[in-house]
Amino acid sequence: MSTAAKLGTQAAEFDRSRFVKSIPLIGIRTPAKSTSKVLAVIKKNQQQKQLLLDLPRQNSVIDDQSKTSKIILLQPEITTKELTNLPESAQSIVQSEGCELIDYPLTLTYPQWSYEQVMRDVLPVDVEVPTGFEVVGHIAHFNLKDPVLPYKHIVGQVLLDKVPQLRTVINKKGTVSNKFRVFEMELLAGEPSFETEVREHNCVFRLDFSKVYWNSRLQTEHTRLINTFATTNVICDMFCGIGPFVIPASKRGCTVYCNDLNPDSYHWLQQNIKTNKIKKNIY
Numbered sequence: 001m002s003t004a005a006k007l008g009t010q011a012a013e014f015d016r017s018r019f020v021k022s023i024p025l026i027g028i029r030t031p032a033k034s035t036s037k038v039l040a041v042i043k044k045n046q047q048q049k050q051l052l053l054d055l056p057r058q059n060s061v062i063d064d065q066s067k068t069s070k071i072i073l074l075q076p077e078i079t080t081k082e083l084t085n086l087p088e089s090a091q092s093i094v095q096s097e098g099c100e101l102i103d104y105p106l107t108l109t110y111p112q113w114s115y116e117q118v119m120r121d122v123l124p125v126d127v128e129v130p131t132g133f134e135v136v137g138h139i140a141h142f143n144l145k146d147p148v149l150p151y152k153h154i155v156g157q158v159l160l161d162k163v164p165q166l167r168t169v170i171n172k173k174g175t176v177s178n179k180f181r182v183f184e185m186e187l188l189a190g191e192p193s194f195e196t197e198v199r200e201h202n203c204v205f206r207l208d209f210s211k212v213y214w215n216s217r218l219q220t221e222h223t224r225l226i227n228t229f230a231t232t233n234v235i236c237d238m239f240c241g242i243g244p245f246v247i248p249a250s251k252r253g254c255t256v257y258c259n260d261l262n263p264d265s266y267h268w269l270q271q272n273i274k275t276n277k278i279k280k281n282i283y
Contacts, residue, residue, distance in 0.1 A: 014157050016110040019118065025053065026078050026085070027071040027104035034097040035061060035070045041093040042072065048087065050075050057112045071104060115162040122154055130155060134216050136209050137196030138167040142188070156188025167191050170209075180262040181213040201226055201248040203276050211264040213241055222248075229254050242268040250282040257283050 030038050039061065042051050052060040053073035060073050074085075081101040083091045094101070110118075119129045127147045134141040140159055144152055156169035168190040172183050194210040200219050207214055222244050229235065231253035240246045240258035242265055250256045260266050273282060 014154050016161075019110040019113050019121070021108045023076055023106045023108065024079075025076060025104045025106050026074045026081055027102050028074065028094060028099050029064060029102050030070050030072055030099045031097060032068055032070050034099070035072070038093050038097055038099060039072060042086075042090050045087040045090055051078070051086070051090070053106075055108070055112065056114050058106075058108070071102070073104060073106065110161075115158055118158050118162075119155065122158075123148070123151060127151075133159070135166070136207075136214060136216055137198050138165060139194065139196050139209055140166050140169045141185075141209075142169070142171045144171050152188050156190065160189050168193050180265070182211060182262070185210060200244060203247050203251065203272075205242055205244065205247075205268075205272050206275060207242050207268045208264060212262060212268055213265070218244070226252065240269060241265050243272045246282060247272055247276050247278060250278050251276065253281070255281045
């Protein structure tokens, strides 16, 4: 997609109304009662040739102005209303069900653009769209590269728009240099709400992401190690954080001894012990 919307680095407000594009399409106006039958034949032919419109957040079957008919939208490569654009079986069903091919100008607005499409349009052509981020509950965590930083608040806002479960987008500043492995962060968009909740290995973990260490990308490693524990094991974790190893181990029946140097981690460890109803075998 392309649009004239090229936002400057000093843009004070992200203007979603700029993201409008009209695409000329061909549609099949179909009697409402025949829509399923016609659609089934077209889908059967999809293996040989892509016929239906395929765009994010855009249905290929839409309501017509008349309640007695529907419009099946075809892919943009089909540009004329000739029946010969369709396979023979599709031609036959279109004719037998009293359908007609029509011009249909489809207007795409901001909600129909993906995050990647919006950011590709906003960023200069030589700047890579940032697609890698960690999700921690309702928080998205970026490590943005320098060329993206002038657009960082737009990155945050667009991601909030496109991922409904997110409420907070942050960017890591600098490197982790303190003894608690907590990094300095900046709010890119959304609420300054850093207390969140994640679920892992049938456990619930509450945490303040601004004060403790947590890495959702370690979930596979957490699970791999926990699955090696036997119920007779005694686990000692003196760097336990908020409990991603010791709480599942305790629920598994292990005897666990744990602590952490970070007082905030220890606080959330205690909270998570209560949340997960751990009443024995953890010290």
